[in-house]
Each structure stands twice: as structure tokens, then as C-alpha cells.
Amino acid sequence: MISEPGSASPAVGSGGLSRRRRKAQRDGRPLERRRFLLFAAILVLAALPVAVDDFVPWITPPAGLLVLVALVRGPRGRRPPLAFLLALSAAAFAGTFLHYGTINGLRAGGSLLLCLVGLKLLETRHERDLNTVLLLTVFLLATDLFFGQQLTAVAYVAAVFVFLLAAWIGSGTTSVPPHGEKPLAPARSGLRPALGLLAWALPWALVLFVFIPRVHGPLWGWGRRHAWVSGLSPNLQLGGIGRLIVSRRTVMTVRFVRPRPPTDQRYFRVYVFNRFGGKEWQPSRRALEPAPPVAENNDVKGARVAYRVLLRPDGRSALAVLGRPLTVPEGAWLTRAGTLRARRPLRRSFHYSLVALRGPRPAPQLSARARARDLELPPGVDRRARRLARRWRRRNPRPSALVERVLRYFHDEPFYYTLHPPPLHGRNAVDMFLFRTRRGFCTDYATAFAVLMRAAGVPTRVVSGYLGGRYDPLNGRVVFNGADAHAWDEVWIRGAWRRVDPTAAIARSRISLRALSLLTGGYTVGGFDVRESRWLTRVGDFWRRIGAVWNRDVLGYGPRLQRAFLRRLGWRIRGWRSWLPILIGVLVVPPLLLWGLVLLENKRRRGTRGERDWERLLHRLGALFPPAIAPGETALEFAGRIARSHPTLGRRFLTLARRRGRVLYEPGSGPVELRRYRKTLRVLRARLARISLSPPEATPTRRRPEP
């Protein structure tokens, strides 16, 4: 009999009873605590990446608290009142809207989902609720991938998914273990079938991934910077790169055609700034105008460097470039300031090869306008610095001597390099840095230097980009991570923009370049700080290499790579028509094959004649009418035994056992007999499913047997 928890009241009107029974039937059995905790744990695991990545101080912790309360309460007790749940939902929507200004989009949706997780767990009571929990888990797992597509993130999602699948399958099959064995934990018993399912699904998924036409960029990636490597910002603030420098994620890898420039020569320019607002640098519009590459200017003397860059996407279009490019790679253009831009914001890893000239950038004449712009300082601020600059200028009329003087100033005075400088506030931020705090990092030194030079009348601009990198001997690439972000200056001297790195100047006295990279802790592997350990370095290199392959070949697998790959297979894509055979091949043929396999399998199964269902029935009967069927007991004997204690059910089972015997042992029995057997089996199983094993004593049939 189906039992409703806490339904002790004996006299309920028949209408009420049937309504109650209907509701109970709809809701399914009450959920066991262990099952609840298992699936709740998987749900929490699935929600974790979203919660961590999309942390909003006044949404995420309350949602976590809800989850905690739900876990402690378990699936028992009264459901929270509807009004309470509604109020919480409204609060979740309101909070999300207040924070994001929308309830739409990835991040707002993520926050809402987290709240939903807490609310759903709070009201989970029955088996039926589990469906929603499972659905939510799967949805969250898919959402996780929007927040991070790195190898670790994908591995995590895959692991949780396997766990979910195993628990799902396992809990569906082991409700009654055979022959009184102890039930296995559902997740453990379901692991093999879950992995089996994945083994079936993965090849096809791979085929679909490779052959379905790729779109440019992820489907739902617009306005999302989070998942990408945070790169340099298109403007530069005092104290602005600090956060980036602390980040140790790989930003790009570069393979140089020999010779490889030494570490302190690898200045990859990304942005050039020449408008200063007192605290912030901006590029001028003119600097961003397109310009032809060097080769067209007949000025191709000087040392060259050739390299290939793999840049991780940061949602912006700025590319890193070393030297003055002689060519412009496909999908990119060159600015007047000599920086490289992609035609579209990067949403996937981007490859480009360059040949460039090294050395100063000739700019024989600066127009009056350009000169004015490169000397411009916000009026009325940083007066002390300007005074100092003018004094130096008088003593060192040659710009190069002036540069020397400023660098010597940084070198001799007690300037310190630190990633955690005291804040620079007020209008005279540069004054404050130069004369009071004297602590800062590259941005601060580059800014201060530029302000001093400009005040002294030497056109100067600030460049941000990456410096140094670490050579990975295993794959011959130089790896740049966030810690290699850097800012320096370019000074216009003798008809050319020459690079000056004030940070390096000061740093040389106290902190070497090498120490600079050590300062940031080298790099990390799985969250552990890795310092001077050789094999750990190797592990790091290996890991980075896998990551690079993942980025290049999996995440970076876009329309371009796909076409190239198809071409290698001998298939040229010309218009949508050439896709048709491929689409048919991957979308129609595999399902047909699968269908054929299923048919074959069914045919094979027909040989064993639904043994599984039969075995389950036997187990269930054994649980209902112990002892379970013994190995040597035939179905007829078992049926006879049940019929003795429970005539109605026993007779039905006897009929089933006879039909089964005929199908199994009488070679002449036809398909009619098989159909009959299957039908009886189905009917009886359905009947048994309605009988519950209520704790003290099983009450298997509606009519108790006469004593």
C-alpha cells in the first residue's frame, strides 16, 4: 500500500483519501535522506564553479546559506510555506536585477540559478522532486562551461557529470539487490554503465565537434570577458596592471625563428598611449588609424626577428607585436603607432606569424600637432615634478642626457618596486609618487618618467605590453603569463621613437628582471606555488603544453581551422552546398548506424528474452515474500511457494512462470507465446511496483491471505 508520511489519521473521507492517494502517486515515494544528500551533493558540486566565478557578496552567500539549511534539514519535515518560498524567489530576482541591472545574460542568469538551487533543495521531499534537481544539475553543468572552458574546468565538469550519471543510473537499478546482498552505493554500482554510456556518446560527440560547421566565437559569449584570460586594458591607470601581474595564467606563447632574442629584449607592444589625463593614459585617435607595414616604406634595414604567436583571447582585438612588422598577418591590421589589431575581438585563441624589424622606430618628423600631443600634460597638476624636469632640462639640453638623468634619479633615490604600492590619490598623483611614496611598479614608473620627460619638452609616450616571458625548452616556445605584463616608455630622440624602460633602470639596482618574475611566485600548477624546483617546473611546462594544445586545437577550433582540416581530408568548402554531404554524413548516418545497432542488440536480447526484467521481478518478489528464490529453485516452485501464502498474486506469478517456461523450454513455442509472456511480465511488474515495502511488515496484496 502506498504510505503517505505522517498520514496516521484513520478516518479520511473517501474523496480525500483518493485525492491524497492521487497526490502521493504523482509525487512518488518520499525521498530517502541518503538519496537526497547524494543528489544534493552533486548539485552543489555542479553549482560550485558558477558560485566561485560569479561571486556576488550579497547574493552568493545567502544562496549558499539556503543550500546549507536545506542539507541540514534533509528531505523530511514540512515544506516551507509557499509564501516564504515566493518571497525568497522575489528577493533573488530583485537582488540579481539590482546588481546586474538585468535578469538576463550569463552572469545574472548564473546568480539566479544559484538562488534556484537553494530554493529547490529547500522544498525537495519526494522522488518526483529529484527530477527537477537532476535537470537543474545538468543545466548548471552546461552553465559551468560558459564560465570557463579551460582544460581544468572541462575536466571538473566532466567528472561531476560522470558522478551524476553514475548516481542516476545506480539509484535506478539497485533498489532491490539480488539474493539479499547488501545494496551497493548507487554511485558505485552505476559507474560502469555511466562510463559505458559515455564511451558510446564520446565518439559521436567528437565527430559532431569536428564536422559540424563551426561558428565564429562561442554561441553565447558576447559581453563575457570572464572566461578569457584577462589581458591588458586599452587604457592605463596608475597602479593599473597590478592585478594582471599577480595573475599567472598564460597569456600567449611565442615561437621564435632562431635566434631567439634575449629575455630583456623581448618587449611585445600591445597598446601605445599618448594622452594623459593626470592618472590615466589613453591612446589618441590618430595613433589608432591604420598604417601600412614597414616594407612599403622602403626602409627595411636592420636586424630582423621572426616569430609565431598564439594569443589567448581576452575579448579585445589588440595583438602583441615585437618590433616593426614587415607584413600584416591575415585578419589583422597595423596602427599608426605600430601596434597590431585583429579585425574582430578575440573570442578564440589567435595565431599569427610575423617578421619584424628590431630597433628604434624612425619618425623623422613629428608634425606640430603630434608633437603637441606627445608633450601634452594636464594643466595645473604635478607642479613639483614639472619644476624638477625643467631644472634638469636646463642642465641637460640633449634629450638622451635628460633620459640618463631621469633614470639616474630613479636609480639613486630610494625608489622601490612593489606590487602593493600605497594608493596615489588627489590630483597630483605623479608628485605624490615621485616625492612621497616612491613605491610602485612599471605603470607608475612609466607614467612618472613620461610626465617628467614631457615636462622637460621631450615627446614621450607610454607603451604597455609583455616583457620577457619564460623559455620552455620542451616545446621551444616562450611562454608569457600575466606576470609578464609590463609598461614602458618611448621617447622621441633624433628622429626616432626609442624605447626606455624606467622600471628596468630602477629595478636593476635592487630587483633584477629575474627577481621580478620570482617576485610573482614564478607560476602555479593547480593552485600550488611552484618555485625553484626543476621537476615541478617540468610538470608546469607539460601542463602548459597540454593547455596550449587544448587552446589551439580544441577551443581554437574555429571556421578557419575546420576548413583547413577538411581540406586536408580532401574536401573543399565552397558555399553551403559543400556542407551538405558532411552534414548528412555526421547527422544522419551515425543515428542510422546506432539504430541498426539497437535493432541488432534487441534481436540478440530477444534470445535471452527480457532476462533483466525477469530477474528484477524475481528479486522484487524475493524481497516481498522472503526467502528469495534459491538458486536451485525453479520458477514454478517459487511461484508455488508464493501461491501458498498469497494465492492471488501467486496464481498470477504461476501463470507468468508457465508462460516463461513455455517460451524458454519448449522449442516449438511461437511468437504469440513470447508476446503473452512479455505482457504478463509487464503487467505483473507494474502491479508489484505499486506494492511498497513498508517498514515493519510487508503487506503485499490488497487482500491478506486467510490464516
Add this chain to the structure above:
Amino acid sequence: MSAEPTPASRRSTANLVRLFRGLLDEAEGIFYGQRTVVTLALTGVLADGHLLLEDHPGTGKTLLASTLAHLLGLGFRRVQFTSDLLPADILGSQVYDSTEGTFRFVPGPVFTPFLLADEINRAPPRTQSALLEVMDERQVSVDGVTHPLPRPFVVVATQNPGDQTGTYPLPESQLDRFLLRLELGYPDVEREKDLWGGEDPRERLLRTPPCTDAETLTAAQATVRAMTVSEALLDYVARLVARTRSAPSLTPGLSPRAGRALVAAARAHAFLNGRGAPWPDDVKAVFVAVAAHRLGRAGVASTAAELTALLETTTAR
């Protein structure tokens, strides 16, 4: 039974089954209600085999045999085996006919459809062998002339268990000739009381008309022989046989011939249960009766117990 019975060859299987089940009911009424034993005995007959009844005196061995013979409508002869019984006494011999001046074969008691060999273990081995040979070959060769036995031909041998003086226990190789070995046991108390106070079963037997005839029995035996056996059942039999071979106390286990006998008996049992082919239930029903005397080196009783345990642990599905 109808007044004018249809020719046996044209009876449907279902009819035959009904007929023999009716016979069982009758036999059960006469033989103290011991349905299991009667069923097994009839199973042996239907499988065209011979029976060995083994139990203490007075348990109804002879009654069972005569009941079966009578109800089957078969001619019935009984030979009391004694220590001075000679082969010729049961097979028959060449006798000089003085009127015609030639030797004439005088058939022995073995020329009967249903032979009860009472206390077979009292006869000397030579005589036993003669009978057992005949049981197997179903023909008698005397002085180079072969005389076929009538069909059907059923031998029911009885023997008293225990160490009794003056007996010649049958060797295993000869026990093999009996398809089934049955122990009769005692009926339950109520039935026994009926037996003591009621009508003599022999008189009741005489009043009861036969249910079938030799021709019908032959047809039924042919039906049983023609029964197809499923792979699943053969698997089960194979498992059982393998178990007897691997059990140390049962070595060397059931022979291929014994396995064949097991399937044959299961067929007949299935026939009696109205099934189209033997099921494991049928195999289980006949297993001990088929196997115990063939493996009973260590004493039939303990072997039977062991075989029952083996049945319980061998997967029957």
C-alpha cells in the same frame, strides 16, 4: 474411456496425456495415494525404461508393479528370483518335441510385456546378467536363434535393501540398465489407516478396468521420444552432470548414458505434466531416481541426500 477407442496412432498428444493422467489418478487410488512414486514409475515406463524398486518387504513393490501392468493393459508375469534360478528358467529353452522329432523353442517368462523380477538380488550373477542383457537388447538368443521380445517391454525388478545373507548385489554396471530406481517409502498415516481398515487394494485393482493398451503405450512412448529438448534445458542438465562429476564423493559422476537417461526420463515426466518439452522442474523430479543408483557407491541413501543438496544449489533457471 469411450466404448470404441480410437486407434492409438491417431490419438492427439493431448488425448494421450489425458489418458495417462487418468491412469495416474486410478493408480494413486490403489497405491496408497503415493502419487509421486506412481508418477515416477509411470515416467519410467513411458520413457521405455526399466524400473528398480528398492524397499523393505511389505511396502508394496509388487502391488505397484501389478497395478501399473494392469492399468496399462499389459500382460504381466512375475518371476521370483531364487538362488537356484537358471538363465533358461527366465529366457526359455529348446525343447525336444517328440511328436515332430524336432527341437522347439519354449519361451520363458521373459516373453511378456510386463515382467516383475522379484528380489532380483537373490539370483546368482549369471542369471541376473541374462536378464539384464535381455532388458537392454529386447531379444533372446538361444542356440543361435534370435527371438525378439514383444513391445512394449517393461521389467520391474525389486530388491530388498540392507545386508542380507544369501544375496548377490547387482554390480554398478548392471544397475545402469535400470532407468529409474524408486524407493517406495511409507504412505502417510491417514492413507495407511485407510489401507488397514479398508478394501484390499488387490481386489480394488481387479475391479478396475485397464485404462490403456499396449498399442497406446507404444504411441505414447513414441511421442515422448519425439519430444524436442530446448538448449536451455540441456544447459541445465549439463550443469547438473558437471556437478556430479566434480563432487569428490560422487566420482566419477554421471556417465553420458546416464545423462541421456536423465533427459529421457525428464521427457516422459514432462509428457505426464502435459508439457510440450521437459522443463527443469521435470529434470529435478526425476534426477535422484535416475542418478542415485548409478552413483551409489557409498550407499544409495546418502547419495540420494547428496544429490538432493546438489539440486538445491545448481541454478535451475
